[in-house]
Amino acid sequence: MLNDGVLRTEPLEKTNAEYLLRQSRFESNVRSYPRKLPLAIAKAHGVWVTDVEGRTYLDCLAGAGTLALGHNHEAVMASLDSFLASGLPMHTLDLTTPVKDAFSERLLSLLPGQGRDYCLQFCGPSGADAVEAALxxxxxxxxxxxxxxxxxxxHGMTHGALALTGNTAPKDAIATLMPGVQFLPYPHEYRCPLGLGGEAGVExxxxYFTQFIEDVESGVSLPAAVILEAVQGEGGVNCAPVSWLRRIREVTRERGILLILDEVQAGFARTGRMFAFEHAGIEPDIIVMSKAVGGGLPLAVLGIRREFDAWAPGGHAGTFRGNQMAMATGLATLEVLQRQDLAAQAERRGLWLKEQLESLQQRYPALGQVRGRGLMLGIEIVDERRASDRLGSFPMDPTLAVAIQQHCFRQGLLLERGGRQGNVIRLLPPLIINDEQCQQVISRFERAVAAALLQTRS
Known part of the structure; x- marks a missing residue:
């Protein structure tokens, strides 16, 4: 253990810098994570990642939430061994196999009403592909x-999905995104879009949503669908208030508007429920699933209420919708999530982490707010030296947020930022993280915050 808190084992032949230089020669300028987390990964297991120089990091990014069971979980690895020995094909278009049959049965059983009123649609392998199909x-x-x-x-970076995404930066250079998208304000715990805050803001x-749909003079035709995340991930870990979400469900049902819930990042036990929308007790018309559903391999699936299954045969396709290995690892993951009740564990450990972060907030007022559900947490980084607004919220401090992420990396803690201007530190650890590892997250994070404040404000 060195002074920076990062464990080291035997190094490999090239350094991180050498691999990153080679990557810059091989790959497009579009790559993003290596710019924030400058390492080349040699191996990984559980919550730990080891780089080519032997440094070991605690992973609170987990493939942007993909690795619900962490890296190379024994059940996932055993499912791969079994699959490779079985002689089954690796992909089958939309032809079925025993693996696909078992996976489909298990996944449907997790949907509302144990899936009795739903069917599945296998899409291309990314969440954006599934969003496109849902639209x-x-x-x-x-x-x-x-x-x-x-x-x-x-909701993703493809043409249709990007049109639905709030962040305008990736849209500015593209003039012909999907037309017909109307944006409405999403509740924000710290920065109420109406400037009201609390229950008044939610009400x-x-x-406003109800009136917008029901007012014949709103200027917008009745939509085909409303799409939302019950917990916004990239948007800064904003949780939909239960009353707001329930009213949206009521209005959409009354008006014949399909309600699409994007559970790509929040789904599969991460928020303390199998799906984040379950906190509000609602049933969507279409559920978008990806990331954790494939157990670490590429897979995207829609859960569709049967009455809305309006496809003609072949109406939507995709070569890799038949990724059999992902269905094998996905099935293994779903079985572990249920057998070990990892949703309840995520809720417990998420509450503990949230309490510890709120305690840090008392010592470091630049941590403007701690929010989230389960093991999907966000810390709003602010400049408390400047004047607050009339609700007591301080201005965003993206410079400090960047510095905190950099110092977390030096402390051996991998995490990402999100939210407006990237000022929200996000925690998405594997759901198998244990108590001792949670304590390490807090201690490493506190050291990083202290160092970042010293760097940016001294």
């Missing part, structure tokens, strides 16, 4: 063409 299906079923999305949303936003 097409909603338009096909309703015969309408407009979609409502929300500020702060993230006003709920009323």
């Amino acid at each position: 097409k299906l909603a338009k096909t079923h309703t015969g309408r063409n407009t979609i409502i999305s929300f500020s702060g949303a993230y 006003a936003l709920t009323h």
